[in-house]
Amino acid sequence: MDQQVHEGQSRYNPFTLALYDLIVLGLSCRLVWGCPKKHLIRMFRRGMGARHLDVGVGTGYLPLHGAGATTRHITLFDANQHSLHASSQRLKALDPDTVQGNALEPLPFADDTFDSASANFLLHCMPGSVADKGALFEELQRVVRPGGTVFGSTILAEGVPVSGRARRLMAFYNGKGVFHNTADSLADLDERLAGAFKDHTLTVHGCVALFEATVKAPEPAL
Numbered sequence: 001m002d003q004q005v006h007e008g009q010s011r012y013n014p015f016t017l018a019l020y021d022l023i024v025l026g027l028s029c030r031l032v033w034g035c036p037k038k039h040l041i042r043m044f045r046r047g048m049g050a051r052h053l054d055v056g057v058g059t060g061y062l063p064l065h066g067a068g069a070t071t072r073h074i075t076l077f078d079a080n081q082h083s084l085h086a087s088s089q090r091l092k093a094l095d096p097d098t099v100q101g102n103a104l105e106p107l108p109f110a111d112d113t114f115d116s117a118s119a120n121f122l123l124h125c126m127p128g129s130v131a132d133k134g135a136l137f138e139e140l141q142r143v144v145r146p147g148g149t150v151f152g153s154t155i156l157a158e159g160v161p162v163s164g165r166a167r168r169l170m171a172f173y174n175g176k177g178v179f180h181n182t183a184d185s186l187a188d189l190d191e192r193l194a195g196a197f198k199d200h201t202l203t204v205h206g207c208v209a210l211f212e213a214t215v216k217a218p219e220p221a222l
Contacts, residue, residue: 008131012080020059024121032166033155034206039092040120040153041065043210049115052094056122060087064116067094075114077101096157096206103136104128112145124181124190134192135211136137141196147216150197152196153210155179159186162207170207 010117012191014018034156044066054063057078067074074094078084085096103119104126117140126133140150150167156162159171173179186202186209193211200213 002011012083014082014086014205016085017059017082021061024058025061028169029208032163032169033208034161034163034166035208035210036205039063039205039208043151043153043212044118045107046168047212048221049146049148051075051113051115053109053114053117054087055117055119056105056125057083057087057136058121059083060090062120063087063094065091073097074170075099075109077103077107077182079103083168083176097131109143111142113143114148115145116149116151117144118150121155123152123154124179124184127180128190130184130188130192134189134196135198137193141213141215144170144215146215148215149212150215151210152168153208154184154189155181156186156189156209157181158184160204160207160209165197167205171175 023191025037040062043070046060048071049065050072052063052071052074054074055077058078063074069096074091075097076084076087079100080100081100084100088096088098099108103122119136119140123133144150160194169178169180174182186204190202190210193213197213198216200211203210
C-alpha cells in the first residue's frame with residue numbers, strides 16, 4: 001500500500017472511530033467546514049440504490065441514516081480494517097460485504113456490479129492532485145450500472161469559501177498527513193467529474209463540495 005495512504009488511514013482506530021460521528025460529522029462539519037451533516041444524509045437518501053458500494057466508509061453513519069426501503073445490500077471498501085469492522089457491525093441490516101483495498105488503485109469489482117456508489121469525505125484524504133484522485137471517478141463509473149448514481153463529498157482548499165478556522169484546521173491536518181488537499185480546487189473537481197460523467201452536479205456548502213452523477217450507457221461503436 002502507498003506509504004502516504006497507509007499513514008493517513010492508520011489514524012483511524014477503535015478510539016478515534018468512537019469519536020468520529022461527534023467530532024467529524026457533528027462539530028467539524030457544522031462549525032468548521034460549514035456543511036451540516038443533514039446535507040450529506042440527504043445526498044445519501046437521494047443516491048443509494050438497491051446494491052450500494054461505499055468507498056471510504058468512516059463509521060457507516062451516513063449509509064445507515066441514508067438507506068431507503070429499496071437498499072438491500074451494501075459493499076464496504078476501505079484501506080482500514082477498523083473502519084470496515086465498525087461499519088459492517090453498524091450496517092448488519094444491509095447484509096454488508098467488506099473489502100480492504102486502496103482507492104487509488106483499480107477497484108476489485110466487475111463492471112456494472114452496483115446500482116450506486118459513494119465516496120464521502122475521501123478525496124481530501126487521498127494523496128496527489130485532483131487529476132490523480134479523479135481516477136476513482138472512472139472506476140466508480142465502471143462498476144455502477146448505466147442509470148445508477150455516483151455521489152460523494154470532499155473538502156476543498158480553493159474556489160470555495162474557506163473560513164479562518166477552516167484554513168487553520170486544514171493546515172494542521174495536512175501537516176499531519178491526514179489531509180492532502182492544499183491544492184484541491186472546485187474548478188479542478190468540476191473538470192475531473194466532467195471527464196468521467198456526462199451528467200453531474202456540484203453543490204457547495206462552506207468549503208465542502210457535494211457531487212452527484214448519473215452513469216450513462218456507453219455510446220454505441222460506429
